[in-house]
Amino acid sequence: MTKEETKELERIAQRIRLGIIRSVSAAGSGHPGGSLSVADIMATLYFKVMRVDPENPKWPDRDKFVMSKGHAAPALYATLAEAGFIPREELLTLRKFGSRLQGHPSMNHVPGVEMSTGSLGQGLSAANGMALAAKLDKRPTRVYVIIGDGEAQEGQVWEASMTSVHQKLDNLMVFLDYNGLQIDGSVVDVKSFTDPAARWRAFGWHVLEIDGHDVQAIHSACEEAKATSGRPTLAVAHTVKGKGVSFMENVADWHGKAPSKEQAEEAIKHIEALLDSAL
Numbered sequence: 001m002t003k004e005e006t007k008e009l010e011r012i013a014q015r016i017r018l019g020i021i022r023s024v025s026a027a028g029s030g031h032p033g034g035s036l037s038v039a040d041i042m043a044t045l046y047f048k049v050m051r052v053d054p055e056n057p058k059w060p061d062r063d064k065f066v067m068s069k070g071h072a073a074p075a076l077y078a079t080l081a082e083a084g085f086i087p088r089e090e091l092l093t094l095r096k097f098g099s100r101l102q103g104h105p106s107m108n109h110v111p112g113v114e115m116s117t118g119s120l121g122q123g124l125s126a127a128n129g130m131a132l133a134a135k136l137d138k139r140p141t142r143v144y145v146i147i148g149d150g151e152a153q154e155g156q157v158w159e160a161s162m163t164s165v166h167q168k169l170d171n172l173m174v175f176l177d178y179n180g181l182q183i184d185g186s187v188v189d190v191k192s193f194t195d196p197a198a199r200w201r202a203f204g205w206h207v208l209e210i211d212g213h214d215v216q217a218i219h220s221a222c223e224e225a226k227a228t229s230g231r232p233t234l235a236v237a238h239t240v241k242g243k244g245v246s247f248m249e250n251v252a253d254w255h256g257k258a259p260s261k262e263q264a265e266e267a268i269k270h271i272e273a274l275l276d277s278a279l
Contacts, residue, residue: 001219004057005048009040009215009219010043010215012043012082013039013044013215014244014272015091017078017245019074019088020078021264021267022092024264025259025263026091026093027094028258030097030103031072031074031256032254033179033242034071034179034255034257035072035075036242036243036248037242037243038146038175038237040243041175041212041237042078043215044112044219045144045222050141050142051140054085054112056083059139060139061139061141063142063143063144066124066143068120068124068127068146069105069118069120069123069148069177069275070118070120070123071102071118071256072145072148073094074094076113078092083194085110086110086112097136104116104117111117115127124156124157124160125163127143127174128169131143131171131232132167134171142173143172143173144175145174146148146174146175147174147176148176148177148182149182150155150182150183152176152196153190153193161205163198165205165231167204170230170232173232174205174234175235176237179240180238181252181255182255183252184252185252197209200234205231205234206225206231206232207234207236210235210236210238212239213243218235241254244270244274
């Protein structure tokens with residue numbers, strides 16, 4: 001990528017973070033921490049990597065994205081708004097009665113949402129089906145998934161990961177949002193999850209480790225995944241929960257708590273400063 005392309009993705013990621021904070025604050029509930037941690041991945045996927053068309057969200061040859069950790073819906077909605085799938089002003093209706101922007105994403109209501117998620121552990125199974133169908137139909141579709149490190153404690157994740165390898169789904173790429181925190185605290189304290197790269201590699205995946213906030217590294221990982229034949233790719237994305245808001249970073253309490261009006265204003269100032277620095 002060129003320097004300007006990199007800067008533009010960094011700017012988009014900060015705008016996604018602004019959308020996350022504004023929507024969660026307006027709702028008075030939601031999950032900011034793990035939404036903020038994936039903003040750079042979302043920006044790179046939707047604005048550099050994936051083949052999607054907001055004017056034709058059901059385009060048969062589109063690439064597909066599954067937010068397996070469905071509580072990070074604010075990140076998905078903010079990205080869809082930035083990409084033109086939904087109006088930006090709709091973000092302020094998050095979790096409100098009558099809004100199509102539910103607390104977890106619904107494929108039945110929101111254009112661009114490929115799978116209704118929220119019951120953790122199920123996203124990879126659905127993505128397997130999408131990737132296998134694309135192969136059987138001989139379509140160019142690639143499927144991208146984000147799973148949480150806390151979510152990876154679910155047994156279905158590992159059952160699905162075996163299927164991905166067995167079916168040789170080389171059109172499938174998973175990002176593990178490895179921020180080290182879940183709702184109950186440290187991931188390793190809740191259920192030891194050390195060296196995820198070795199674990200996924202043992203299951204037969206092509207595995208990379210990247211800085212999940214470096215858009216160039218994210219893009220390079222996607223390019224390597226495209227060049228990998230015969231097996232799926234997993235990127236262990238080392239991230240910071242609450243990234244971009246200093247008082248939220250690495251604090252487990254911000255997993256599922258909305259900021260107050262004053263805190264939201266402070267958070268927006270933090271992110272706007274980062275946005276200015278990316279100009």
